[in-house]
Amino acid sequence: MKSFLDAYKTYESVPTRQDITDLDAHFRRRDALYRTLGLVPNHLEGKRILEFGPGSGENSIYLASLRPSTYTLVDGTESSIQSLEKIRQKYYSDLSVELIHSDFLEFQSTAKYDAVFCEGAIPTQAFPEPMLRHIASFVKPGGILVITTVDAVSFLSEAIRRFLARLHVGQPSLDLSHVPRLVAFFQKDLDSLKGMSRKREDWVIDQIIHPWNGPPFSMADAIATLGSGFSAHGTSPRFFSDWRWYKSIHQEDDGFSTGLLASYHSEVHNFLDWRFSLPAADMDSNNILLALSLQVYDLEFAMESGKMPLGSMPLVSLLKKIWDECTQLHDDTRLSLAKAIQVISSKAPVEECDLLGWWGRGQQYLSFVRDSKIIFGNRQTPNLRGDDAI
Ligand SMILES: C[S@@+](CC[C@H](N)C(=O)[O-])C[C@H]1O[C@@H](n2cnc3c(N)ncnc32)[C@H](O)[C@@H]1O
Structure with missing residues (x-):
């Protein structure tokens, strides 16, 4: 492929x-x-x-x-x-x-x-x-x-969104028939992203449906x-x-x-949330953030490619670790992370994605x-x- x-x-x-x-x-x-x-x-x-x-x-x-x-x-x-x-x-x-x-x-x-x-x-x-x-x-x-x-840090919010989209649709692999439903699902999140020039349908196809092939x-x-x-x-x-x-x-x-x-290693926590630019952090805490975010990426990749079943618990446990161990993050980012943990661990169906305005610095x-x-x-x-x- x-x-x-x-x-x-x-x-x-x-x-x-x-x-x-x-x-x-x-x-x-x-x-x-x-x-x-x-x-x-x-x-x-x-x-x-x-x-x-x-x-x-x-x-x-x-x-x-x-x-x-x-x-x-x-x-x-x-x-x-x-x-x-x-x-x-x-x-x-x-x-x-x-x-x-x-x-x-x-x-x-x-x-x-x-x-x-x-x-x-x-x-x-x-x-x-x-x-x-x-x-x-x-x-x-x-x-x-x-x-x-x-x-993996700049893509952590995307990895969570990809997971939530699959939870919403109820299956790990998505296709073009899901686009209208997913545009509606992400409406609140996308409304919070000021300055976006790409079409929403294209964003859904490219960032949520399009399969990852590697790291x-x-x-x-x-x-x-x-x-x-x-x-x-x-x-x-x-x-x-x-x-x-x-x-x-x-x-x-x-x-x-x-x-x-x-600089990258002391600033990478700032890639997690585009709303904030915090002072440089110590490299050890940022290395923990990088390693845990990479585990989230790998887990999502494995679930999407069918190597692991789509399941909430391993993801929740990694996100909780980030919440516990990465205290260098902004309080509002931590609030969004807590919201993601709560939504993913709840048994209730997810009808709308709302990470409280949290977007990473993507690419x-x-x-x-x-x-x-x-x-x-x-x-x-x-x-x-x-x-x-x-
Ligand atoms: C995500 S799009 C990026 C488009 C544009 N540069 C932008 O940033 O908006 C990636 C583009 O790279 C092309 N592409 C990716 N891998 C390729 C490959 N191995 N050989 C040729 N084209 C490739 C795709 O066809 C697609 O048009």
């Missing part, structure tokens, strides 16, 4: 469509994202861009508006390619564009690109590491890579997978501060990835700069340590 692709071809359209009636607002959101990641959008003008998994393509309108010299888009779902072609004709028919219908792993090119994007397509793949290495291999030395990550894939996983050939650059949300004097950064390893990794964005050797101020012979790793 091919992660994403087998499920996506059964959907009528790619479930990533966004409301772009206010195109200016859409562009401002994308502009903010790029700048948060350390990219100056106009600097992409005249550059060679490669994007993996553009989906329905609303985000490609913004990238195309930056006037790259070439824009190559690779997606393995027929309906994505059809939607992209419509969008291309409407918004950027004058640009040099290649639309390639291919599995990421089968895409080959001798060209290297100034910027490579892959949004919403690596986490929960069955084998995310080789996929990321393949994607990253197309970045030219000194070029930029933008990916998304998800971890979440965290910032720490991405940094470990890319190794020394790529240096972490920016994140969205932004949480990493670096007080080093730039003159002290002259070693071959610039230390940006190591610094980000340390995060992470940018990297590919290593390049600097000799007398000129970027010369690429340092191919990244290729060795890849």
Whole structure:
């Protein structure tokens, strides 16, 4: 079974469509994202861009508006390619564009690109590491890579929602016939999510029904997978501060990835609830939170894939542990967690999902700069340590 692709071809359209009636607002959101990641959008003008998994393509309108010299888009779902072609004709028919219908792993090119994007397509793949290495291999030395990550902490509220949806419907596997019922089931929760631009039906298909094929894939996983050939650059949300004097950064390893990794471990509790940004916590408590959240993810994954029966008690026991042991969390998050525990352990049918406005920080964005050797101020012979790793 091919992660994403087998499920996506059964959907009528790619479930990533966004409301772009206010195109200016859409562009401002994308502009903010790029700048948060350390990219100056106009600097992409005249550059060679490669994007993996553009989906329905609303985000490609913004990238195309930056006037790259070439824009190559690779997606393995027929309906994505059809939607992209419509969008291309409407918004950027004058640009040099290649639309390639291919599995990421089968895409080959001798060209290297100034910027490579892959949004919403690596986490929960069955084998995310080789996929990321393949994607990253197309970045030219000194070029930029933008990916998304998800971890079990940022997805804890989603894991609970996935469980509640299955409890509501009464079976572990869901399909498209459940969409209207689940949109209604999540109405209260979705009403509390201000700023959502995706269609609710698509959110239900992509986040609740769409099967996970593998693990979440965290910032720490991405940094470990890319190794020394790529240096972490920016994140969205932004949480990493670096007080080093730039003159002290002259070693071959610039230390940006190591610094980000340390910040990640002391800040990961802030991925649990998007409403709050708490002071850094000690790494031991955050490691407990990470480990328990991962157990929740694994348990939900096992129940959905039929390896374990759909049952409330193991989940309740893990959530109680989080409630007991993770005192670094905000009181309102703990209240939402208590509500989830109470609803899941109650024998009464669940008619409406209401986690009291609790949403995790879902997916995060992470940018990297590919290593390049600097000799007398000129970027010369690429340092191919990244290729060795890849
Ligand atoms: C969740 S969508 C993300 C769409 C868009 N980037 C966004 O963030 O809204 C993932 C996209 O990646 C594509 N995809 C996932 N795995 C793939 C693979 N192995 N080969 C080709 N395309 C893949 C899917 O077809 C889908 O269009």
